[in-house]
Amino acid sequence: MVIKHASRKDIAALTAVETACFPPAEAATEKEFIDRVQYYGNHFWLLYEGDKLLAFVDGFVTDEPDLTDVMYEDAALHNEQGAWQMIFGVNTLPEYRQHGYAGELLRRAIDDARKQGRKGLVLTCKEPLIGFYERFGYRDEGVCGSRHGGAAWHQMRLDFRRERQQSCCPQGR
Numbered sequence: 001m002v003i004k005h006a007s008r009k010d011i012a013a014l015t016a017v018e019t020a021c022f023p024p025a026e027a028a029t030e031k032e033f034i035d036r037v038q039y040y041g042n043h044f045w046l047l048y049e050g051d052k053l054l055a056f057v058d059g060f061v062t063d064e065p066d067l068t069d070v071m072y073e074d075a076a077l078h079n080e081q082g083a084w085q086m087i088f089g090v091n092t093l094p095e096y097r098q099h100g101y102a103g104e105l106l107r108r109a110i111d112d113a114r115k116q117g118r119k120g121l122v123l124t125c126k127e128p129l130i131g132f133y134e135r136f137g138y139r140d141e142g143v144c145g146s147r148h149g150g151a152a153w154h155q156m157r158l159d160f161r162r163e164r165q166q167s168c169c170p171q172g173r
Helices: 008-021 030-043 069-073 101-115 127-134 160-168
Strands: 002-004 044-049 052-058 084-087 089-092 120-125 139-143 154-159
Touching: 002 101, 008 030, 008 044, 008 052, 008 089, 030 044, 030 052, 044 101, 052 101, 084 101, 089 101, 101 120, 120 127, 120 160, 127 139, 127 154, 154 160
Parallel strands: 084 120
Antiparallel strands: 002 044, 044 052, 052 089, 120 154, 139 154
16 A cells, blocks of 8 residues: 555546545535645545555645635635645545544644644544544534535644643643
């Protein structure tokens, strides 16, 4: 297995995996992936086994601290120098779930964001997935204003500044 960033040749595979993972109202379209890869292909983490895309994580970088619905639609809002790595999708083909692939990709995205000097990462998820993301250090900030796909979303944040505060100031002091 190999983890790589996205290029134009991955667009069909990205679209197919996204379609398998999300209902039509929530799934990104091929056109959106074309734009996303053009603007921030280096902020995709793709897990391939041979020629088959099994899972991917993607999202752009911005100075905005909160993930908004317009971000999903406008890849041109990407700011490579931005403070926050947004995560728009965590996708694993249904038949490859429960193998740790999404976790491996999330850890890679977190490590890359840390190395790039970001403040942290932000994503939104449905309530049943809160515990999954908490295992990676994300904290639930509650139901946010997003109505993407007509669903209720919780905003989750992994704040590297909080990690530094906790590591330098042990509890109870």
